[in-house]
Amino acid sequence: MKTERELAENDSLRDHQSRKHYLSNLLTALDSSLPPLGFQAWLDKKNLEEGEGFDTLIFDALARCRAAVILIDRDALDSSYVLAEATILTFRRTVGDPLHLLPVLLGDVTDDDVNKSKLGRILRLDSLLPLRPSSGTTDDTTVQPTADEISQSLDQNVTASDKADSPTQRWIDNVSSYLAGASEDALLRAAKAIGVDPDVWLRLTTRRKPRALAAAFLSCGPQAVYRALQELVPQLEPHRVQRAVAHVRPLWVELDAAQAVMAANGPSAPDHVVGLPTRAIRLGVNLAERATMGDFQYPVRSIPEITGEDTINELVTRCDLSLRDELNLSHHDTPEQLTAQLDDLKGAFIVLRCDAVDPVTARAVMDGLRRIYRGIVIVALAPTDHRLWQAGAIKPAYESFTRAKERAARKYVSDTAQLANDPIKVDSDD
Numbered sequence: 001m002k003t004e005r006e007l008a009e010n011d012s013l014r015d016h017q018s019r020k021h022y023l024s025n026l027l028t029a030l031d032s033s034l035p036p037l038g039f040q041a042w043l044d045k046k047n048l049e050e051g052e053g054f055d056t057l058i059f060d061a062l063a064r065c066r067a068a069v070i071l072i073d074r075d076a077l078d079s080s081y082v083l084a085e086a087t088i089l090t091f092r093r094t095v096g097d098p099l100h101l102l103p104v105l106l107g108d109v110t111d112d113d114v115n116k117s118k119l120g121r122i123l124r125l126d127s128l129l130p131l132r133p134s135s136g137t138t139d140d141t142t143v144q145p146t147a148d149e150i151s152q153s154l155d156q157n158v159t160a161s162d163k164a165d166s167p168t169q170r171w172i173d174n175v176s177s178y179l180a181g182a183s184e185d186a187l188l189r190a191a192k193a194i195g196v197d198p199d200v201w202l203r204l205t206t207r208r209k210p211r212a213l214a215a216a217f218l219s220c221g222p223q224a225v226y227r228a229l230q231e232l233v234p235q236l237e238p239h240r241v242q243r244a245v246a247h248v249r250p251l252w253v254e255l256d257a258a259q260a261v262m263a264a265n266g267p268s269a270p271d272h273v274v275g276l277p278t279r280a281i282r283l284g285v286n287l288a289e290r291a292t293m294g295d296f297q298y299p300v301r302s303i304p305e306i307t308g309e310d311t312i313n314e315l316v317t318r319c320d321l322s323l324r325d326e327l328n329l330s331h332h333d334t335p336e337q338l339t340a341q342l343d344d345l346k347g348a349f350i351v352l353r354c355d356a357v358d359p360v361t362a363r364a365v366m367d368g369l370r371r372i373y374r375g376i377v378i379v380a381l382a383p384t385d386h387r388l389w390q391a392g393a394i395k396p397a398y399e400s401f402t403r404a405k406e407r408a409a410r411k412y413v414s415d416t417a418q419l420a421n422d423p424i425k426v427d428s429d430d
Contacts, residue, residue, distance in 0.1 A: 015074075016074075016075065018138070019073045019074060019075060019106075019107065019138065020075075022073075022106075022138040022139070022140075022143065023071060023073060023106075025140065025143045026071065026106075026143050026146060026147060027043050027071075029143050029144050029146075029147035030043065030069070030147050030150060030151065031043055032147075033144075033147045033148060033150075033151040034151055034154070037151055037154070037155045038155075039067070039151075039154060039158075042061045042065065057196055057197075057200060057201075057212060057215075057216055058085070058219070059088065059215045059216055059218050059219040060211070060212050060215040060216065062085060062088050062089060062092075062219075063088075063092070063168050063169065063172060063215045063218065064169070064215075065099070066098065066099065066100065066158060067099065067100040067101075067102065067154055067157075067158045068085075068089050068099065068100075068101055068102070069102045069104060069150055069154070070082065070085070070086055070089070070101070070102070070103045070104065070123070071104050071106060072103055072104060072105050072106060072109055072114060072119070073106040073107055073109060073138070074107065074108075074109060076119065077109070077113060077114065077117040077118075077119055077120075078117065078118070078119075079119075082119060083118055083119055083122065084219070086119055086122050086123055087122050087255050087256070088218070088219065088255070089101055090122055090123060090124075090259070091255045091258065091259055092166075092168050094258075094259045094262045094263070094291075095167045095168065095262060095291070095292060095293050095295070096165070096167055096295075096346065097166045097167060097168050097169075098165070098166060100154070100157055100158045101123075101128060102128075102129075102130075102131060102150070102153060102154065102157075103123055103125065103128055103130040103131070104130065104131045104132075104133065104146075104150055105130055105131070105132050105133075106133070106138055106146075107136075107137070107138045108136075111125055111130070114130075122256075131149065131150060131153055133145070133146040133149050133150075134149065167292070167293040167294075167295040168218075168293055170293070170295065171214075171218075171247065171293045171294060171295075172211060172214045172215050172218075173211075174243070174247060174294075175214035175217065175244060175247050175248065176210040176211040176213070176214040177210075178236070178240045178241075178243050178244040178247070179210040179213060179214060179232060179236070179240075179244060180210045181235060181236050181237060181240055182210070182232045182235040182236055183235050184206065184209075186231055186232055186234070186235040187209050187210065187213060187232070188201060188202075189231040190213055190228035190229075190231040190232050191209075191212075191213060191216075191228075193224060193227040193228040193230075193231055194213075194216055194217070194220045194224040194225065194227070194228050195220075195224065196212075196213075196216060213228070217248055217251060218251070220251070222251055222252040222408075222409075222412040223412070225248050225251055226412060226415055226416060226419075229244070229245070229248065229416065229419055230419070232244075233419050238420075238421065241419060241420050241421075242420045242421075242422070245416050245417065245419055245420040245422075246294075246420075247294060248416065249286060249289075249412075249413055249416050249417070250286040250287070250289040250290035250294070251290065252286065252408070252409045252412045252413070253286055253287050253290035253291075253409075254398070256398075256399075257287065257290075257397040257398045257401075258287070258290040258291040258397075259291070260274060260395070260396075260397040260398075261274050261287055261288060261290075261291035261349070261377070261379065261397050262291040262292070264377045264395075265298075265346075265347040265349075265377050269377075271367075271370075272370060272376070272377045272378065273366055273370075273377070273378045273380060273394055273395070274377065274378075274379055274380070274394070274395055274396070274397045275379070275380045275381070275382070275388070275389065275394040275395065275396045275397065276379060276380070276381055276396065276397055276398070276401060277381075277382065277383060277384040277386070277389060277396065277398075277401050277406070278381055278383070278384075278401070278406050278409075279353060279355060279381060279382070279383055279429040279430075280381075280406075280409075280410060280428070280429055280430055281302045281351055281353060281381065281429075281430035282413055282424070282430055283381075283406070283409055283410070283413070284302065284351035284353075284379045284381045285300055285302055285351050286409075286413065287379060287397060288300040288349035288351065288377075288379055291349070292347075292349065295346070297345055297346040297347075298345065298346055298347050298348065298349060299327065299345065299348050299349070300348075300349045300351070301323065301326040301327060301348070301349070301350055301351070302326075302350070302351040302352070302430075303319055303322040303323050303326060303350060303351075303352060304318075304319075304322055305352070305353035305354070305355070305356055306319065306352065306353070306354055306356060306357050306361070306362055306365050307356035307357065308356075312361060312364045312365060312368065313368070315357075315361070315365045315368075316364075316365050316368035316369060316372075319352070319365060319369055320368075320369065320372055323350060323369070323373065324338075327342075327348065329341060335371070335372045335373075335374075338372065338373060339373070339374050339375060342373065342374075342375040342376070343375070345375065347375060347376070347377060348373070348375060348376045348377070349376070349377045349378075349379060350369070350373075350376050350377070350378050350379065351378075351379045351381065352366070352369075352378055352379070352380055352381065353381045353382070354366075354380050354381060354382045354386075354388055355381070355382035355383055355386050355388070358387065359387050359388045359390075359391040359393060362380065362382075362388055363393050363394075366378050366380065379397075380394050384401070384402075384403060384406075407426075410426045410427070411426055414426045
């Protein structure tokens with residue numbers, strides 16, 4: 001519960017308490033209204049409590065749900081807890097998970113209020129259909145009517161299908177299968193390493209524990225994941241370690257950056273190019289792998305850097321031939337034939353280092369590749385101080401990818417690689 005000093009301007013403690021009372025009653029009403037319509041409701045009532053840490057086990061529910069309702073009142077606009085949940089849910093939509101997301105604007109909250117908030121920048125209401133309850137008020141008389149409107153909206157828009165494809169579920173399935181060889185004690189130590197409440201953990205069945213741990217990894221910081229892996233590696237066979245590490249290695253990438261990369265794959269993306277200020281190819285590959293959840297329908301490949309004093313056409317040809325080899329395509333196929341073969345994919349991500357040439361040449365080569373491969377996204381790499389970024393011709397995935405962030409990413413990748421007996425020097429540029 002907020003104190004008076006934590007309230008926004010023109011807000012009062014009484015109004016804040018009234019909103020919490022209404023929200024609690026609304027959740028209770030939804031818990032009754034949804035099951036008769038065939039929904040198994042999962043209500044996270046901890047979002048009523050300010051200051052609580054983000055429970056890592058919540059990701060298991062967020063990763064499995066087919067629909068999610070985000071109740072947005074005045075407090076939700078600046079709630080770090082609601083922001084964390086919304087980020088995870090919108091990321092799932094970005095990677096193509098079958099998820100219906102329903103923002104509900106409560107009380108006097110407007111579209112403009114949401115769009116100006118951090119929550120709004122994540123949700124992007126223009127791409128959703130938010131629900132505005134017809135009552136427009138939040139008192140005891142409107143609790144059940146609002147719950148009924150939310151339930152009816154879900155009933156009309158959510159199609160039940162257990163067979164729908166989900167990159168997030170596939171990632172969790174894969175990682176949990178690699179962790180399944182660990183002992184109960186090792187799994188418990190790993191759970192403690194990422195901050196899971198031991199009492200909650202012990203209530204899980206043995207079969208669910210590897211899956212819950214894999215799901216929780218997706219909401220953890222990279223150092224927590226690394227500490228968990230340290231507990232698990234001695235229990236696992238080498239091939240399980242290698243595969244688990246390959247899956248969790250991209251987790252240093254922040255979800256906002258991953259969303260920016262996947263957005264470059266969309267039909268409305270202006271140029272299908274996104275940047276990362278680094279020379280380390282492995283970090284560029286991780287960026288794309290985090291965005292795609294390692295889904296095989298989104299191949300991620302790196303090709304040699306653009307270098308030399310050849311003409312732009314010659315540089316494009318050299319990159320084109322390397323890319324054909326990486327994607328197992330014939331050197332004789334026309335652009336039309338290449339496009340037809342890539343149509344079977346949801347997208348392809350190409351990592352390309354650009355710091356050996358000037359920004360104009362780099363951009364021209366990337367545009368040339370995009371004309372040949374109309375379905376690709378290019379992740380362009382160059383050091384932080386390179387003219388490529390100063391020219392402003394490429395949108396970076398990160399608003400700020402500092403040297404400190406790059407060092408932390410390099411260290412995490414090297415540390416996890418060492419766990420898999422595959423040492424990578426922290427300062428290597430691939």
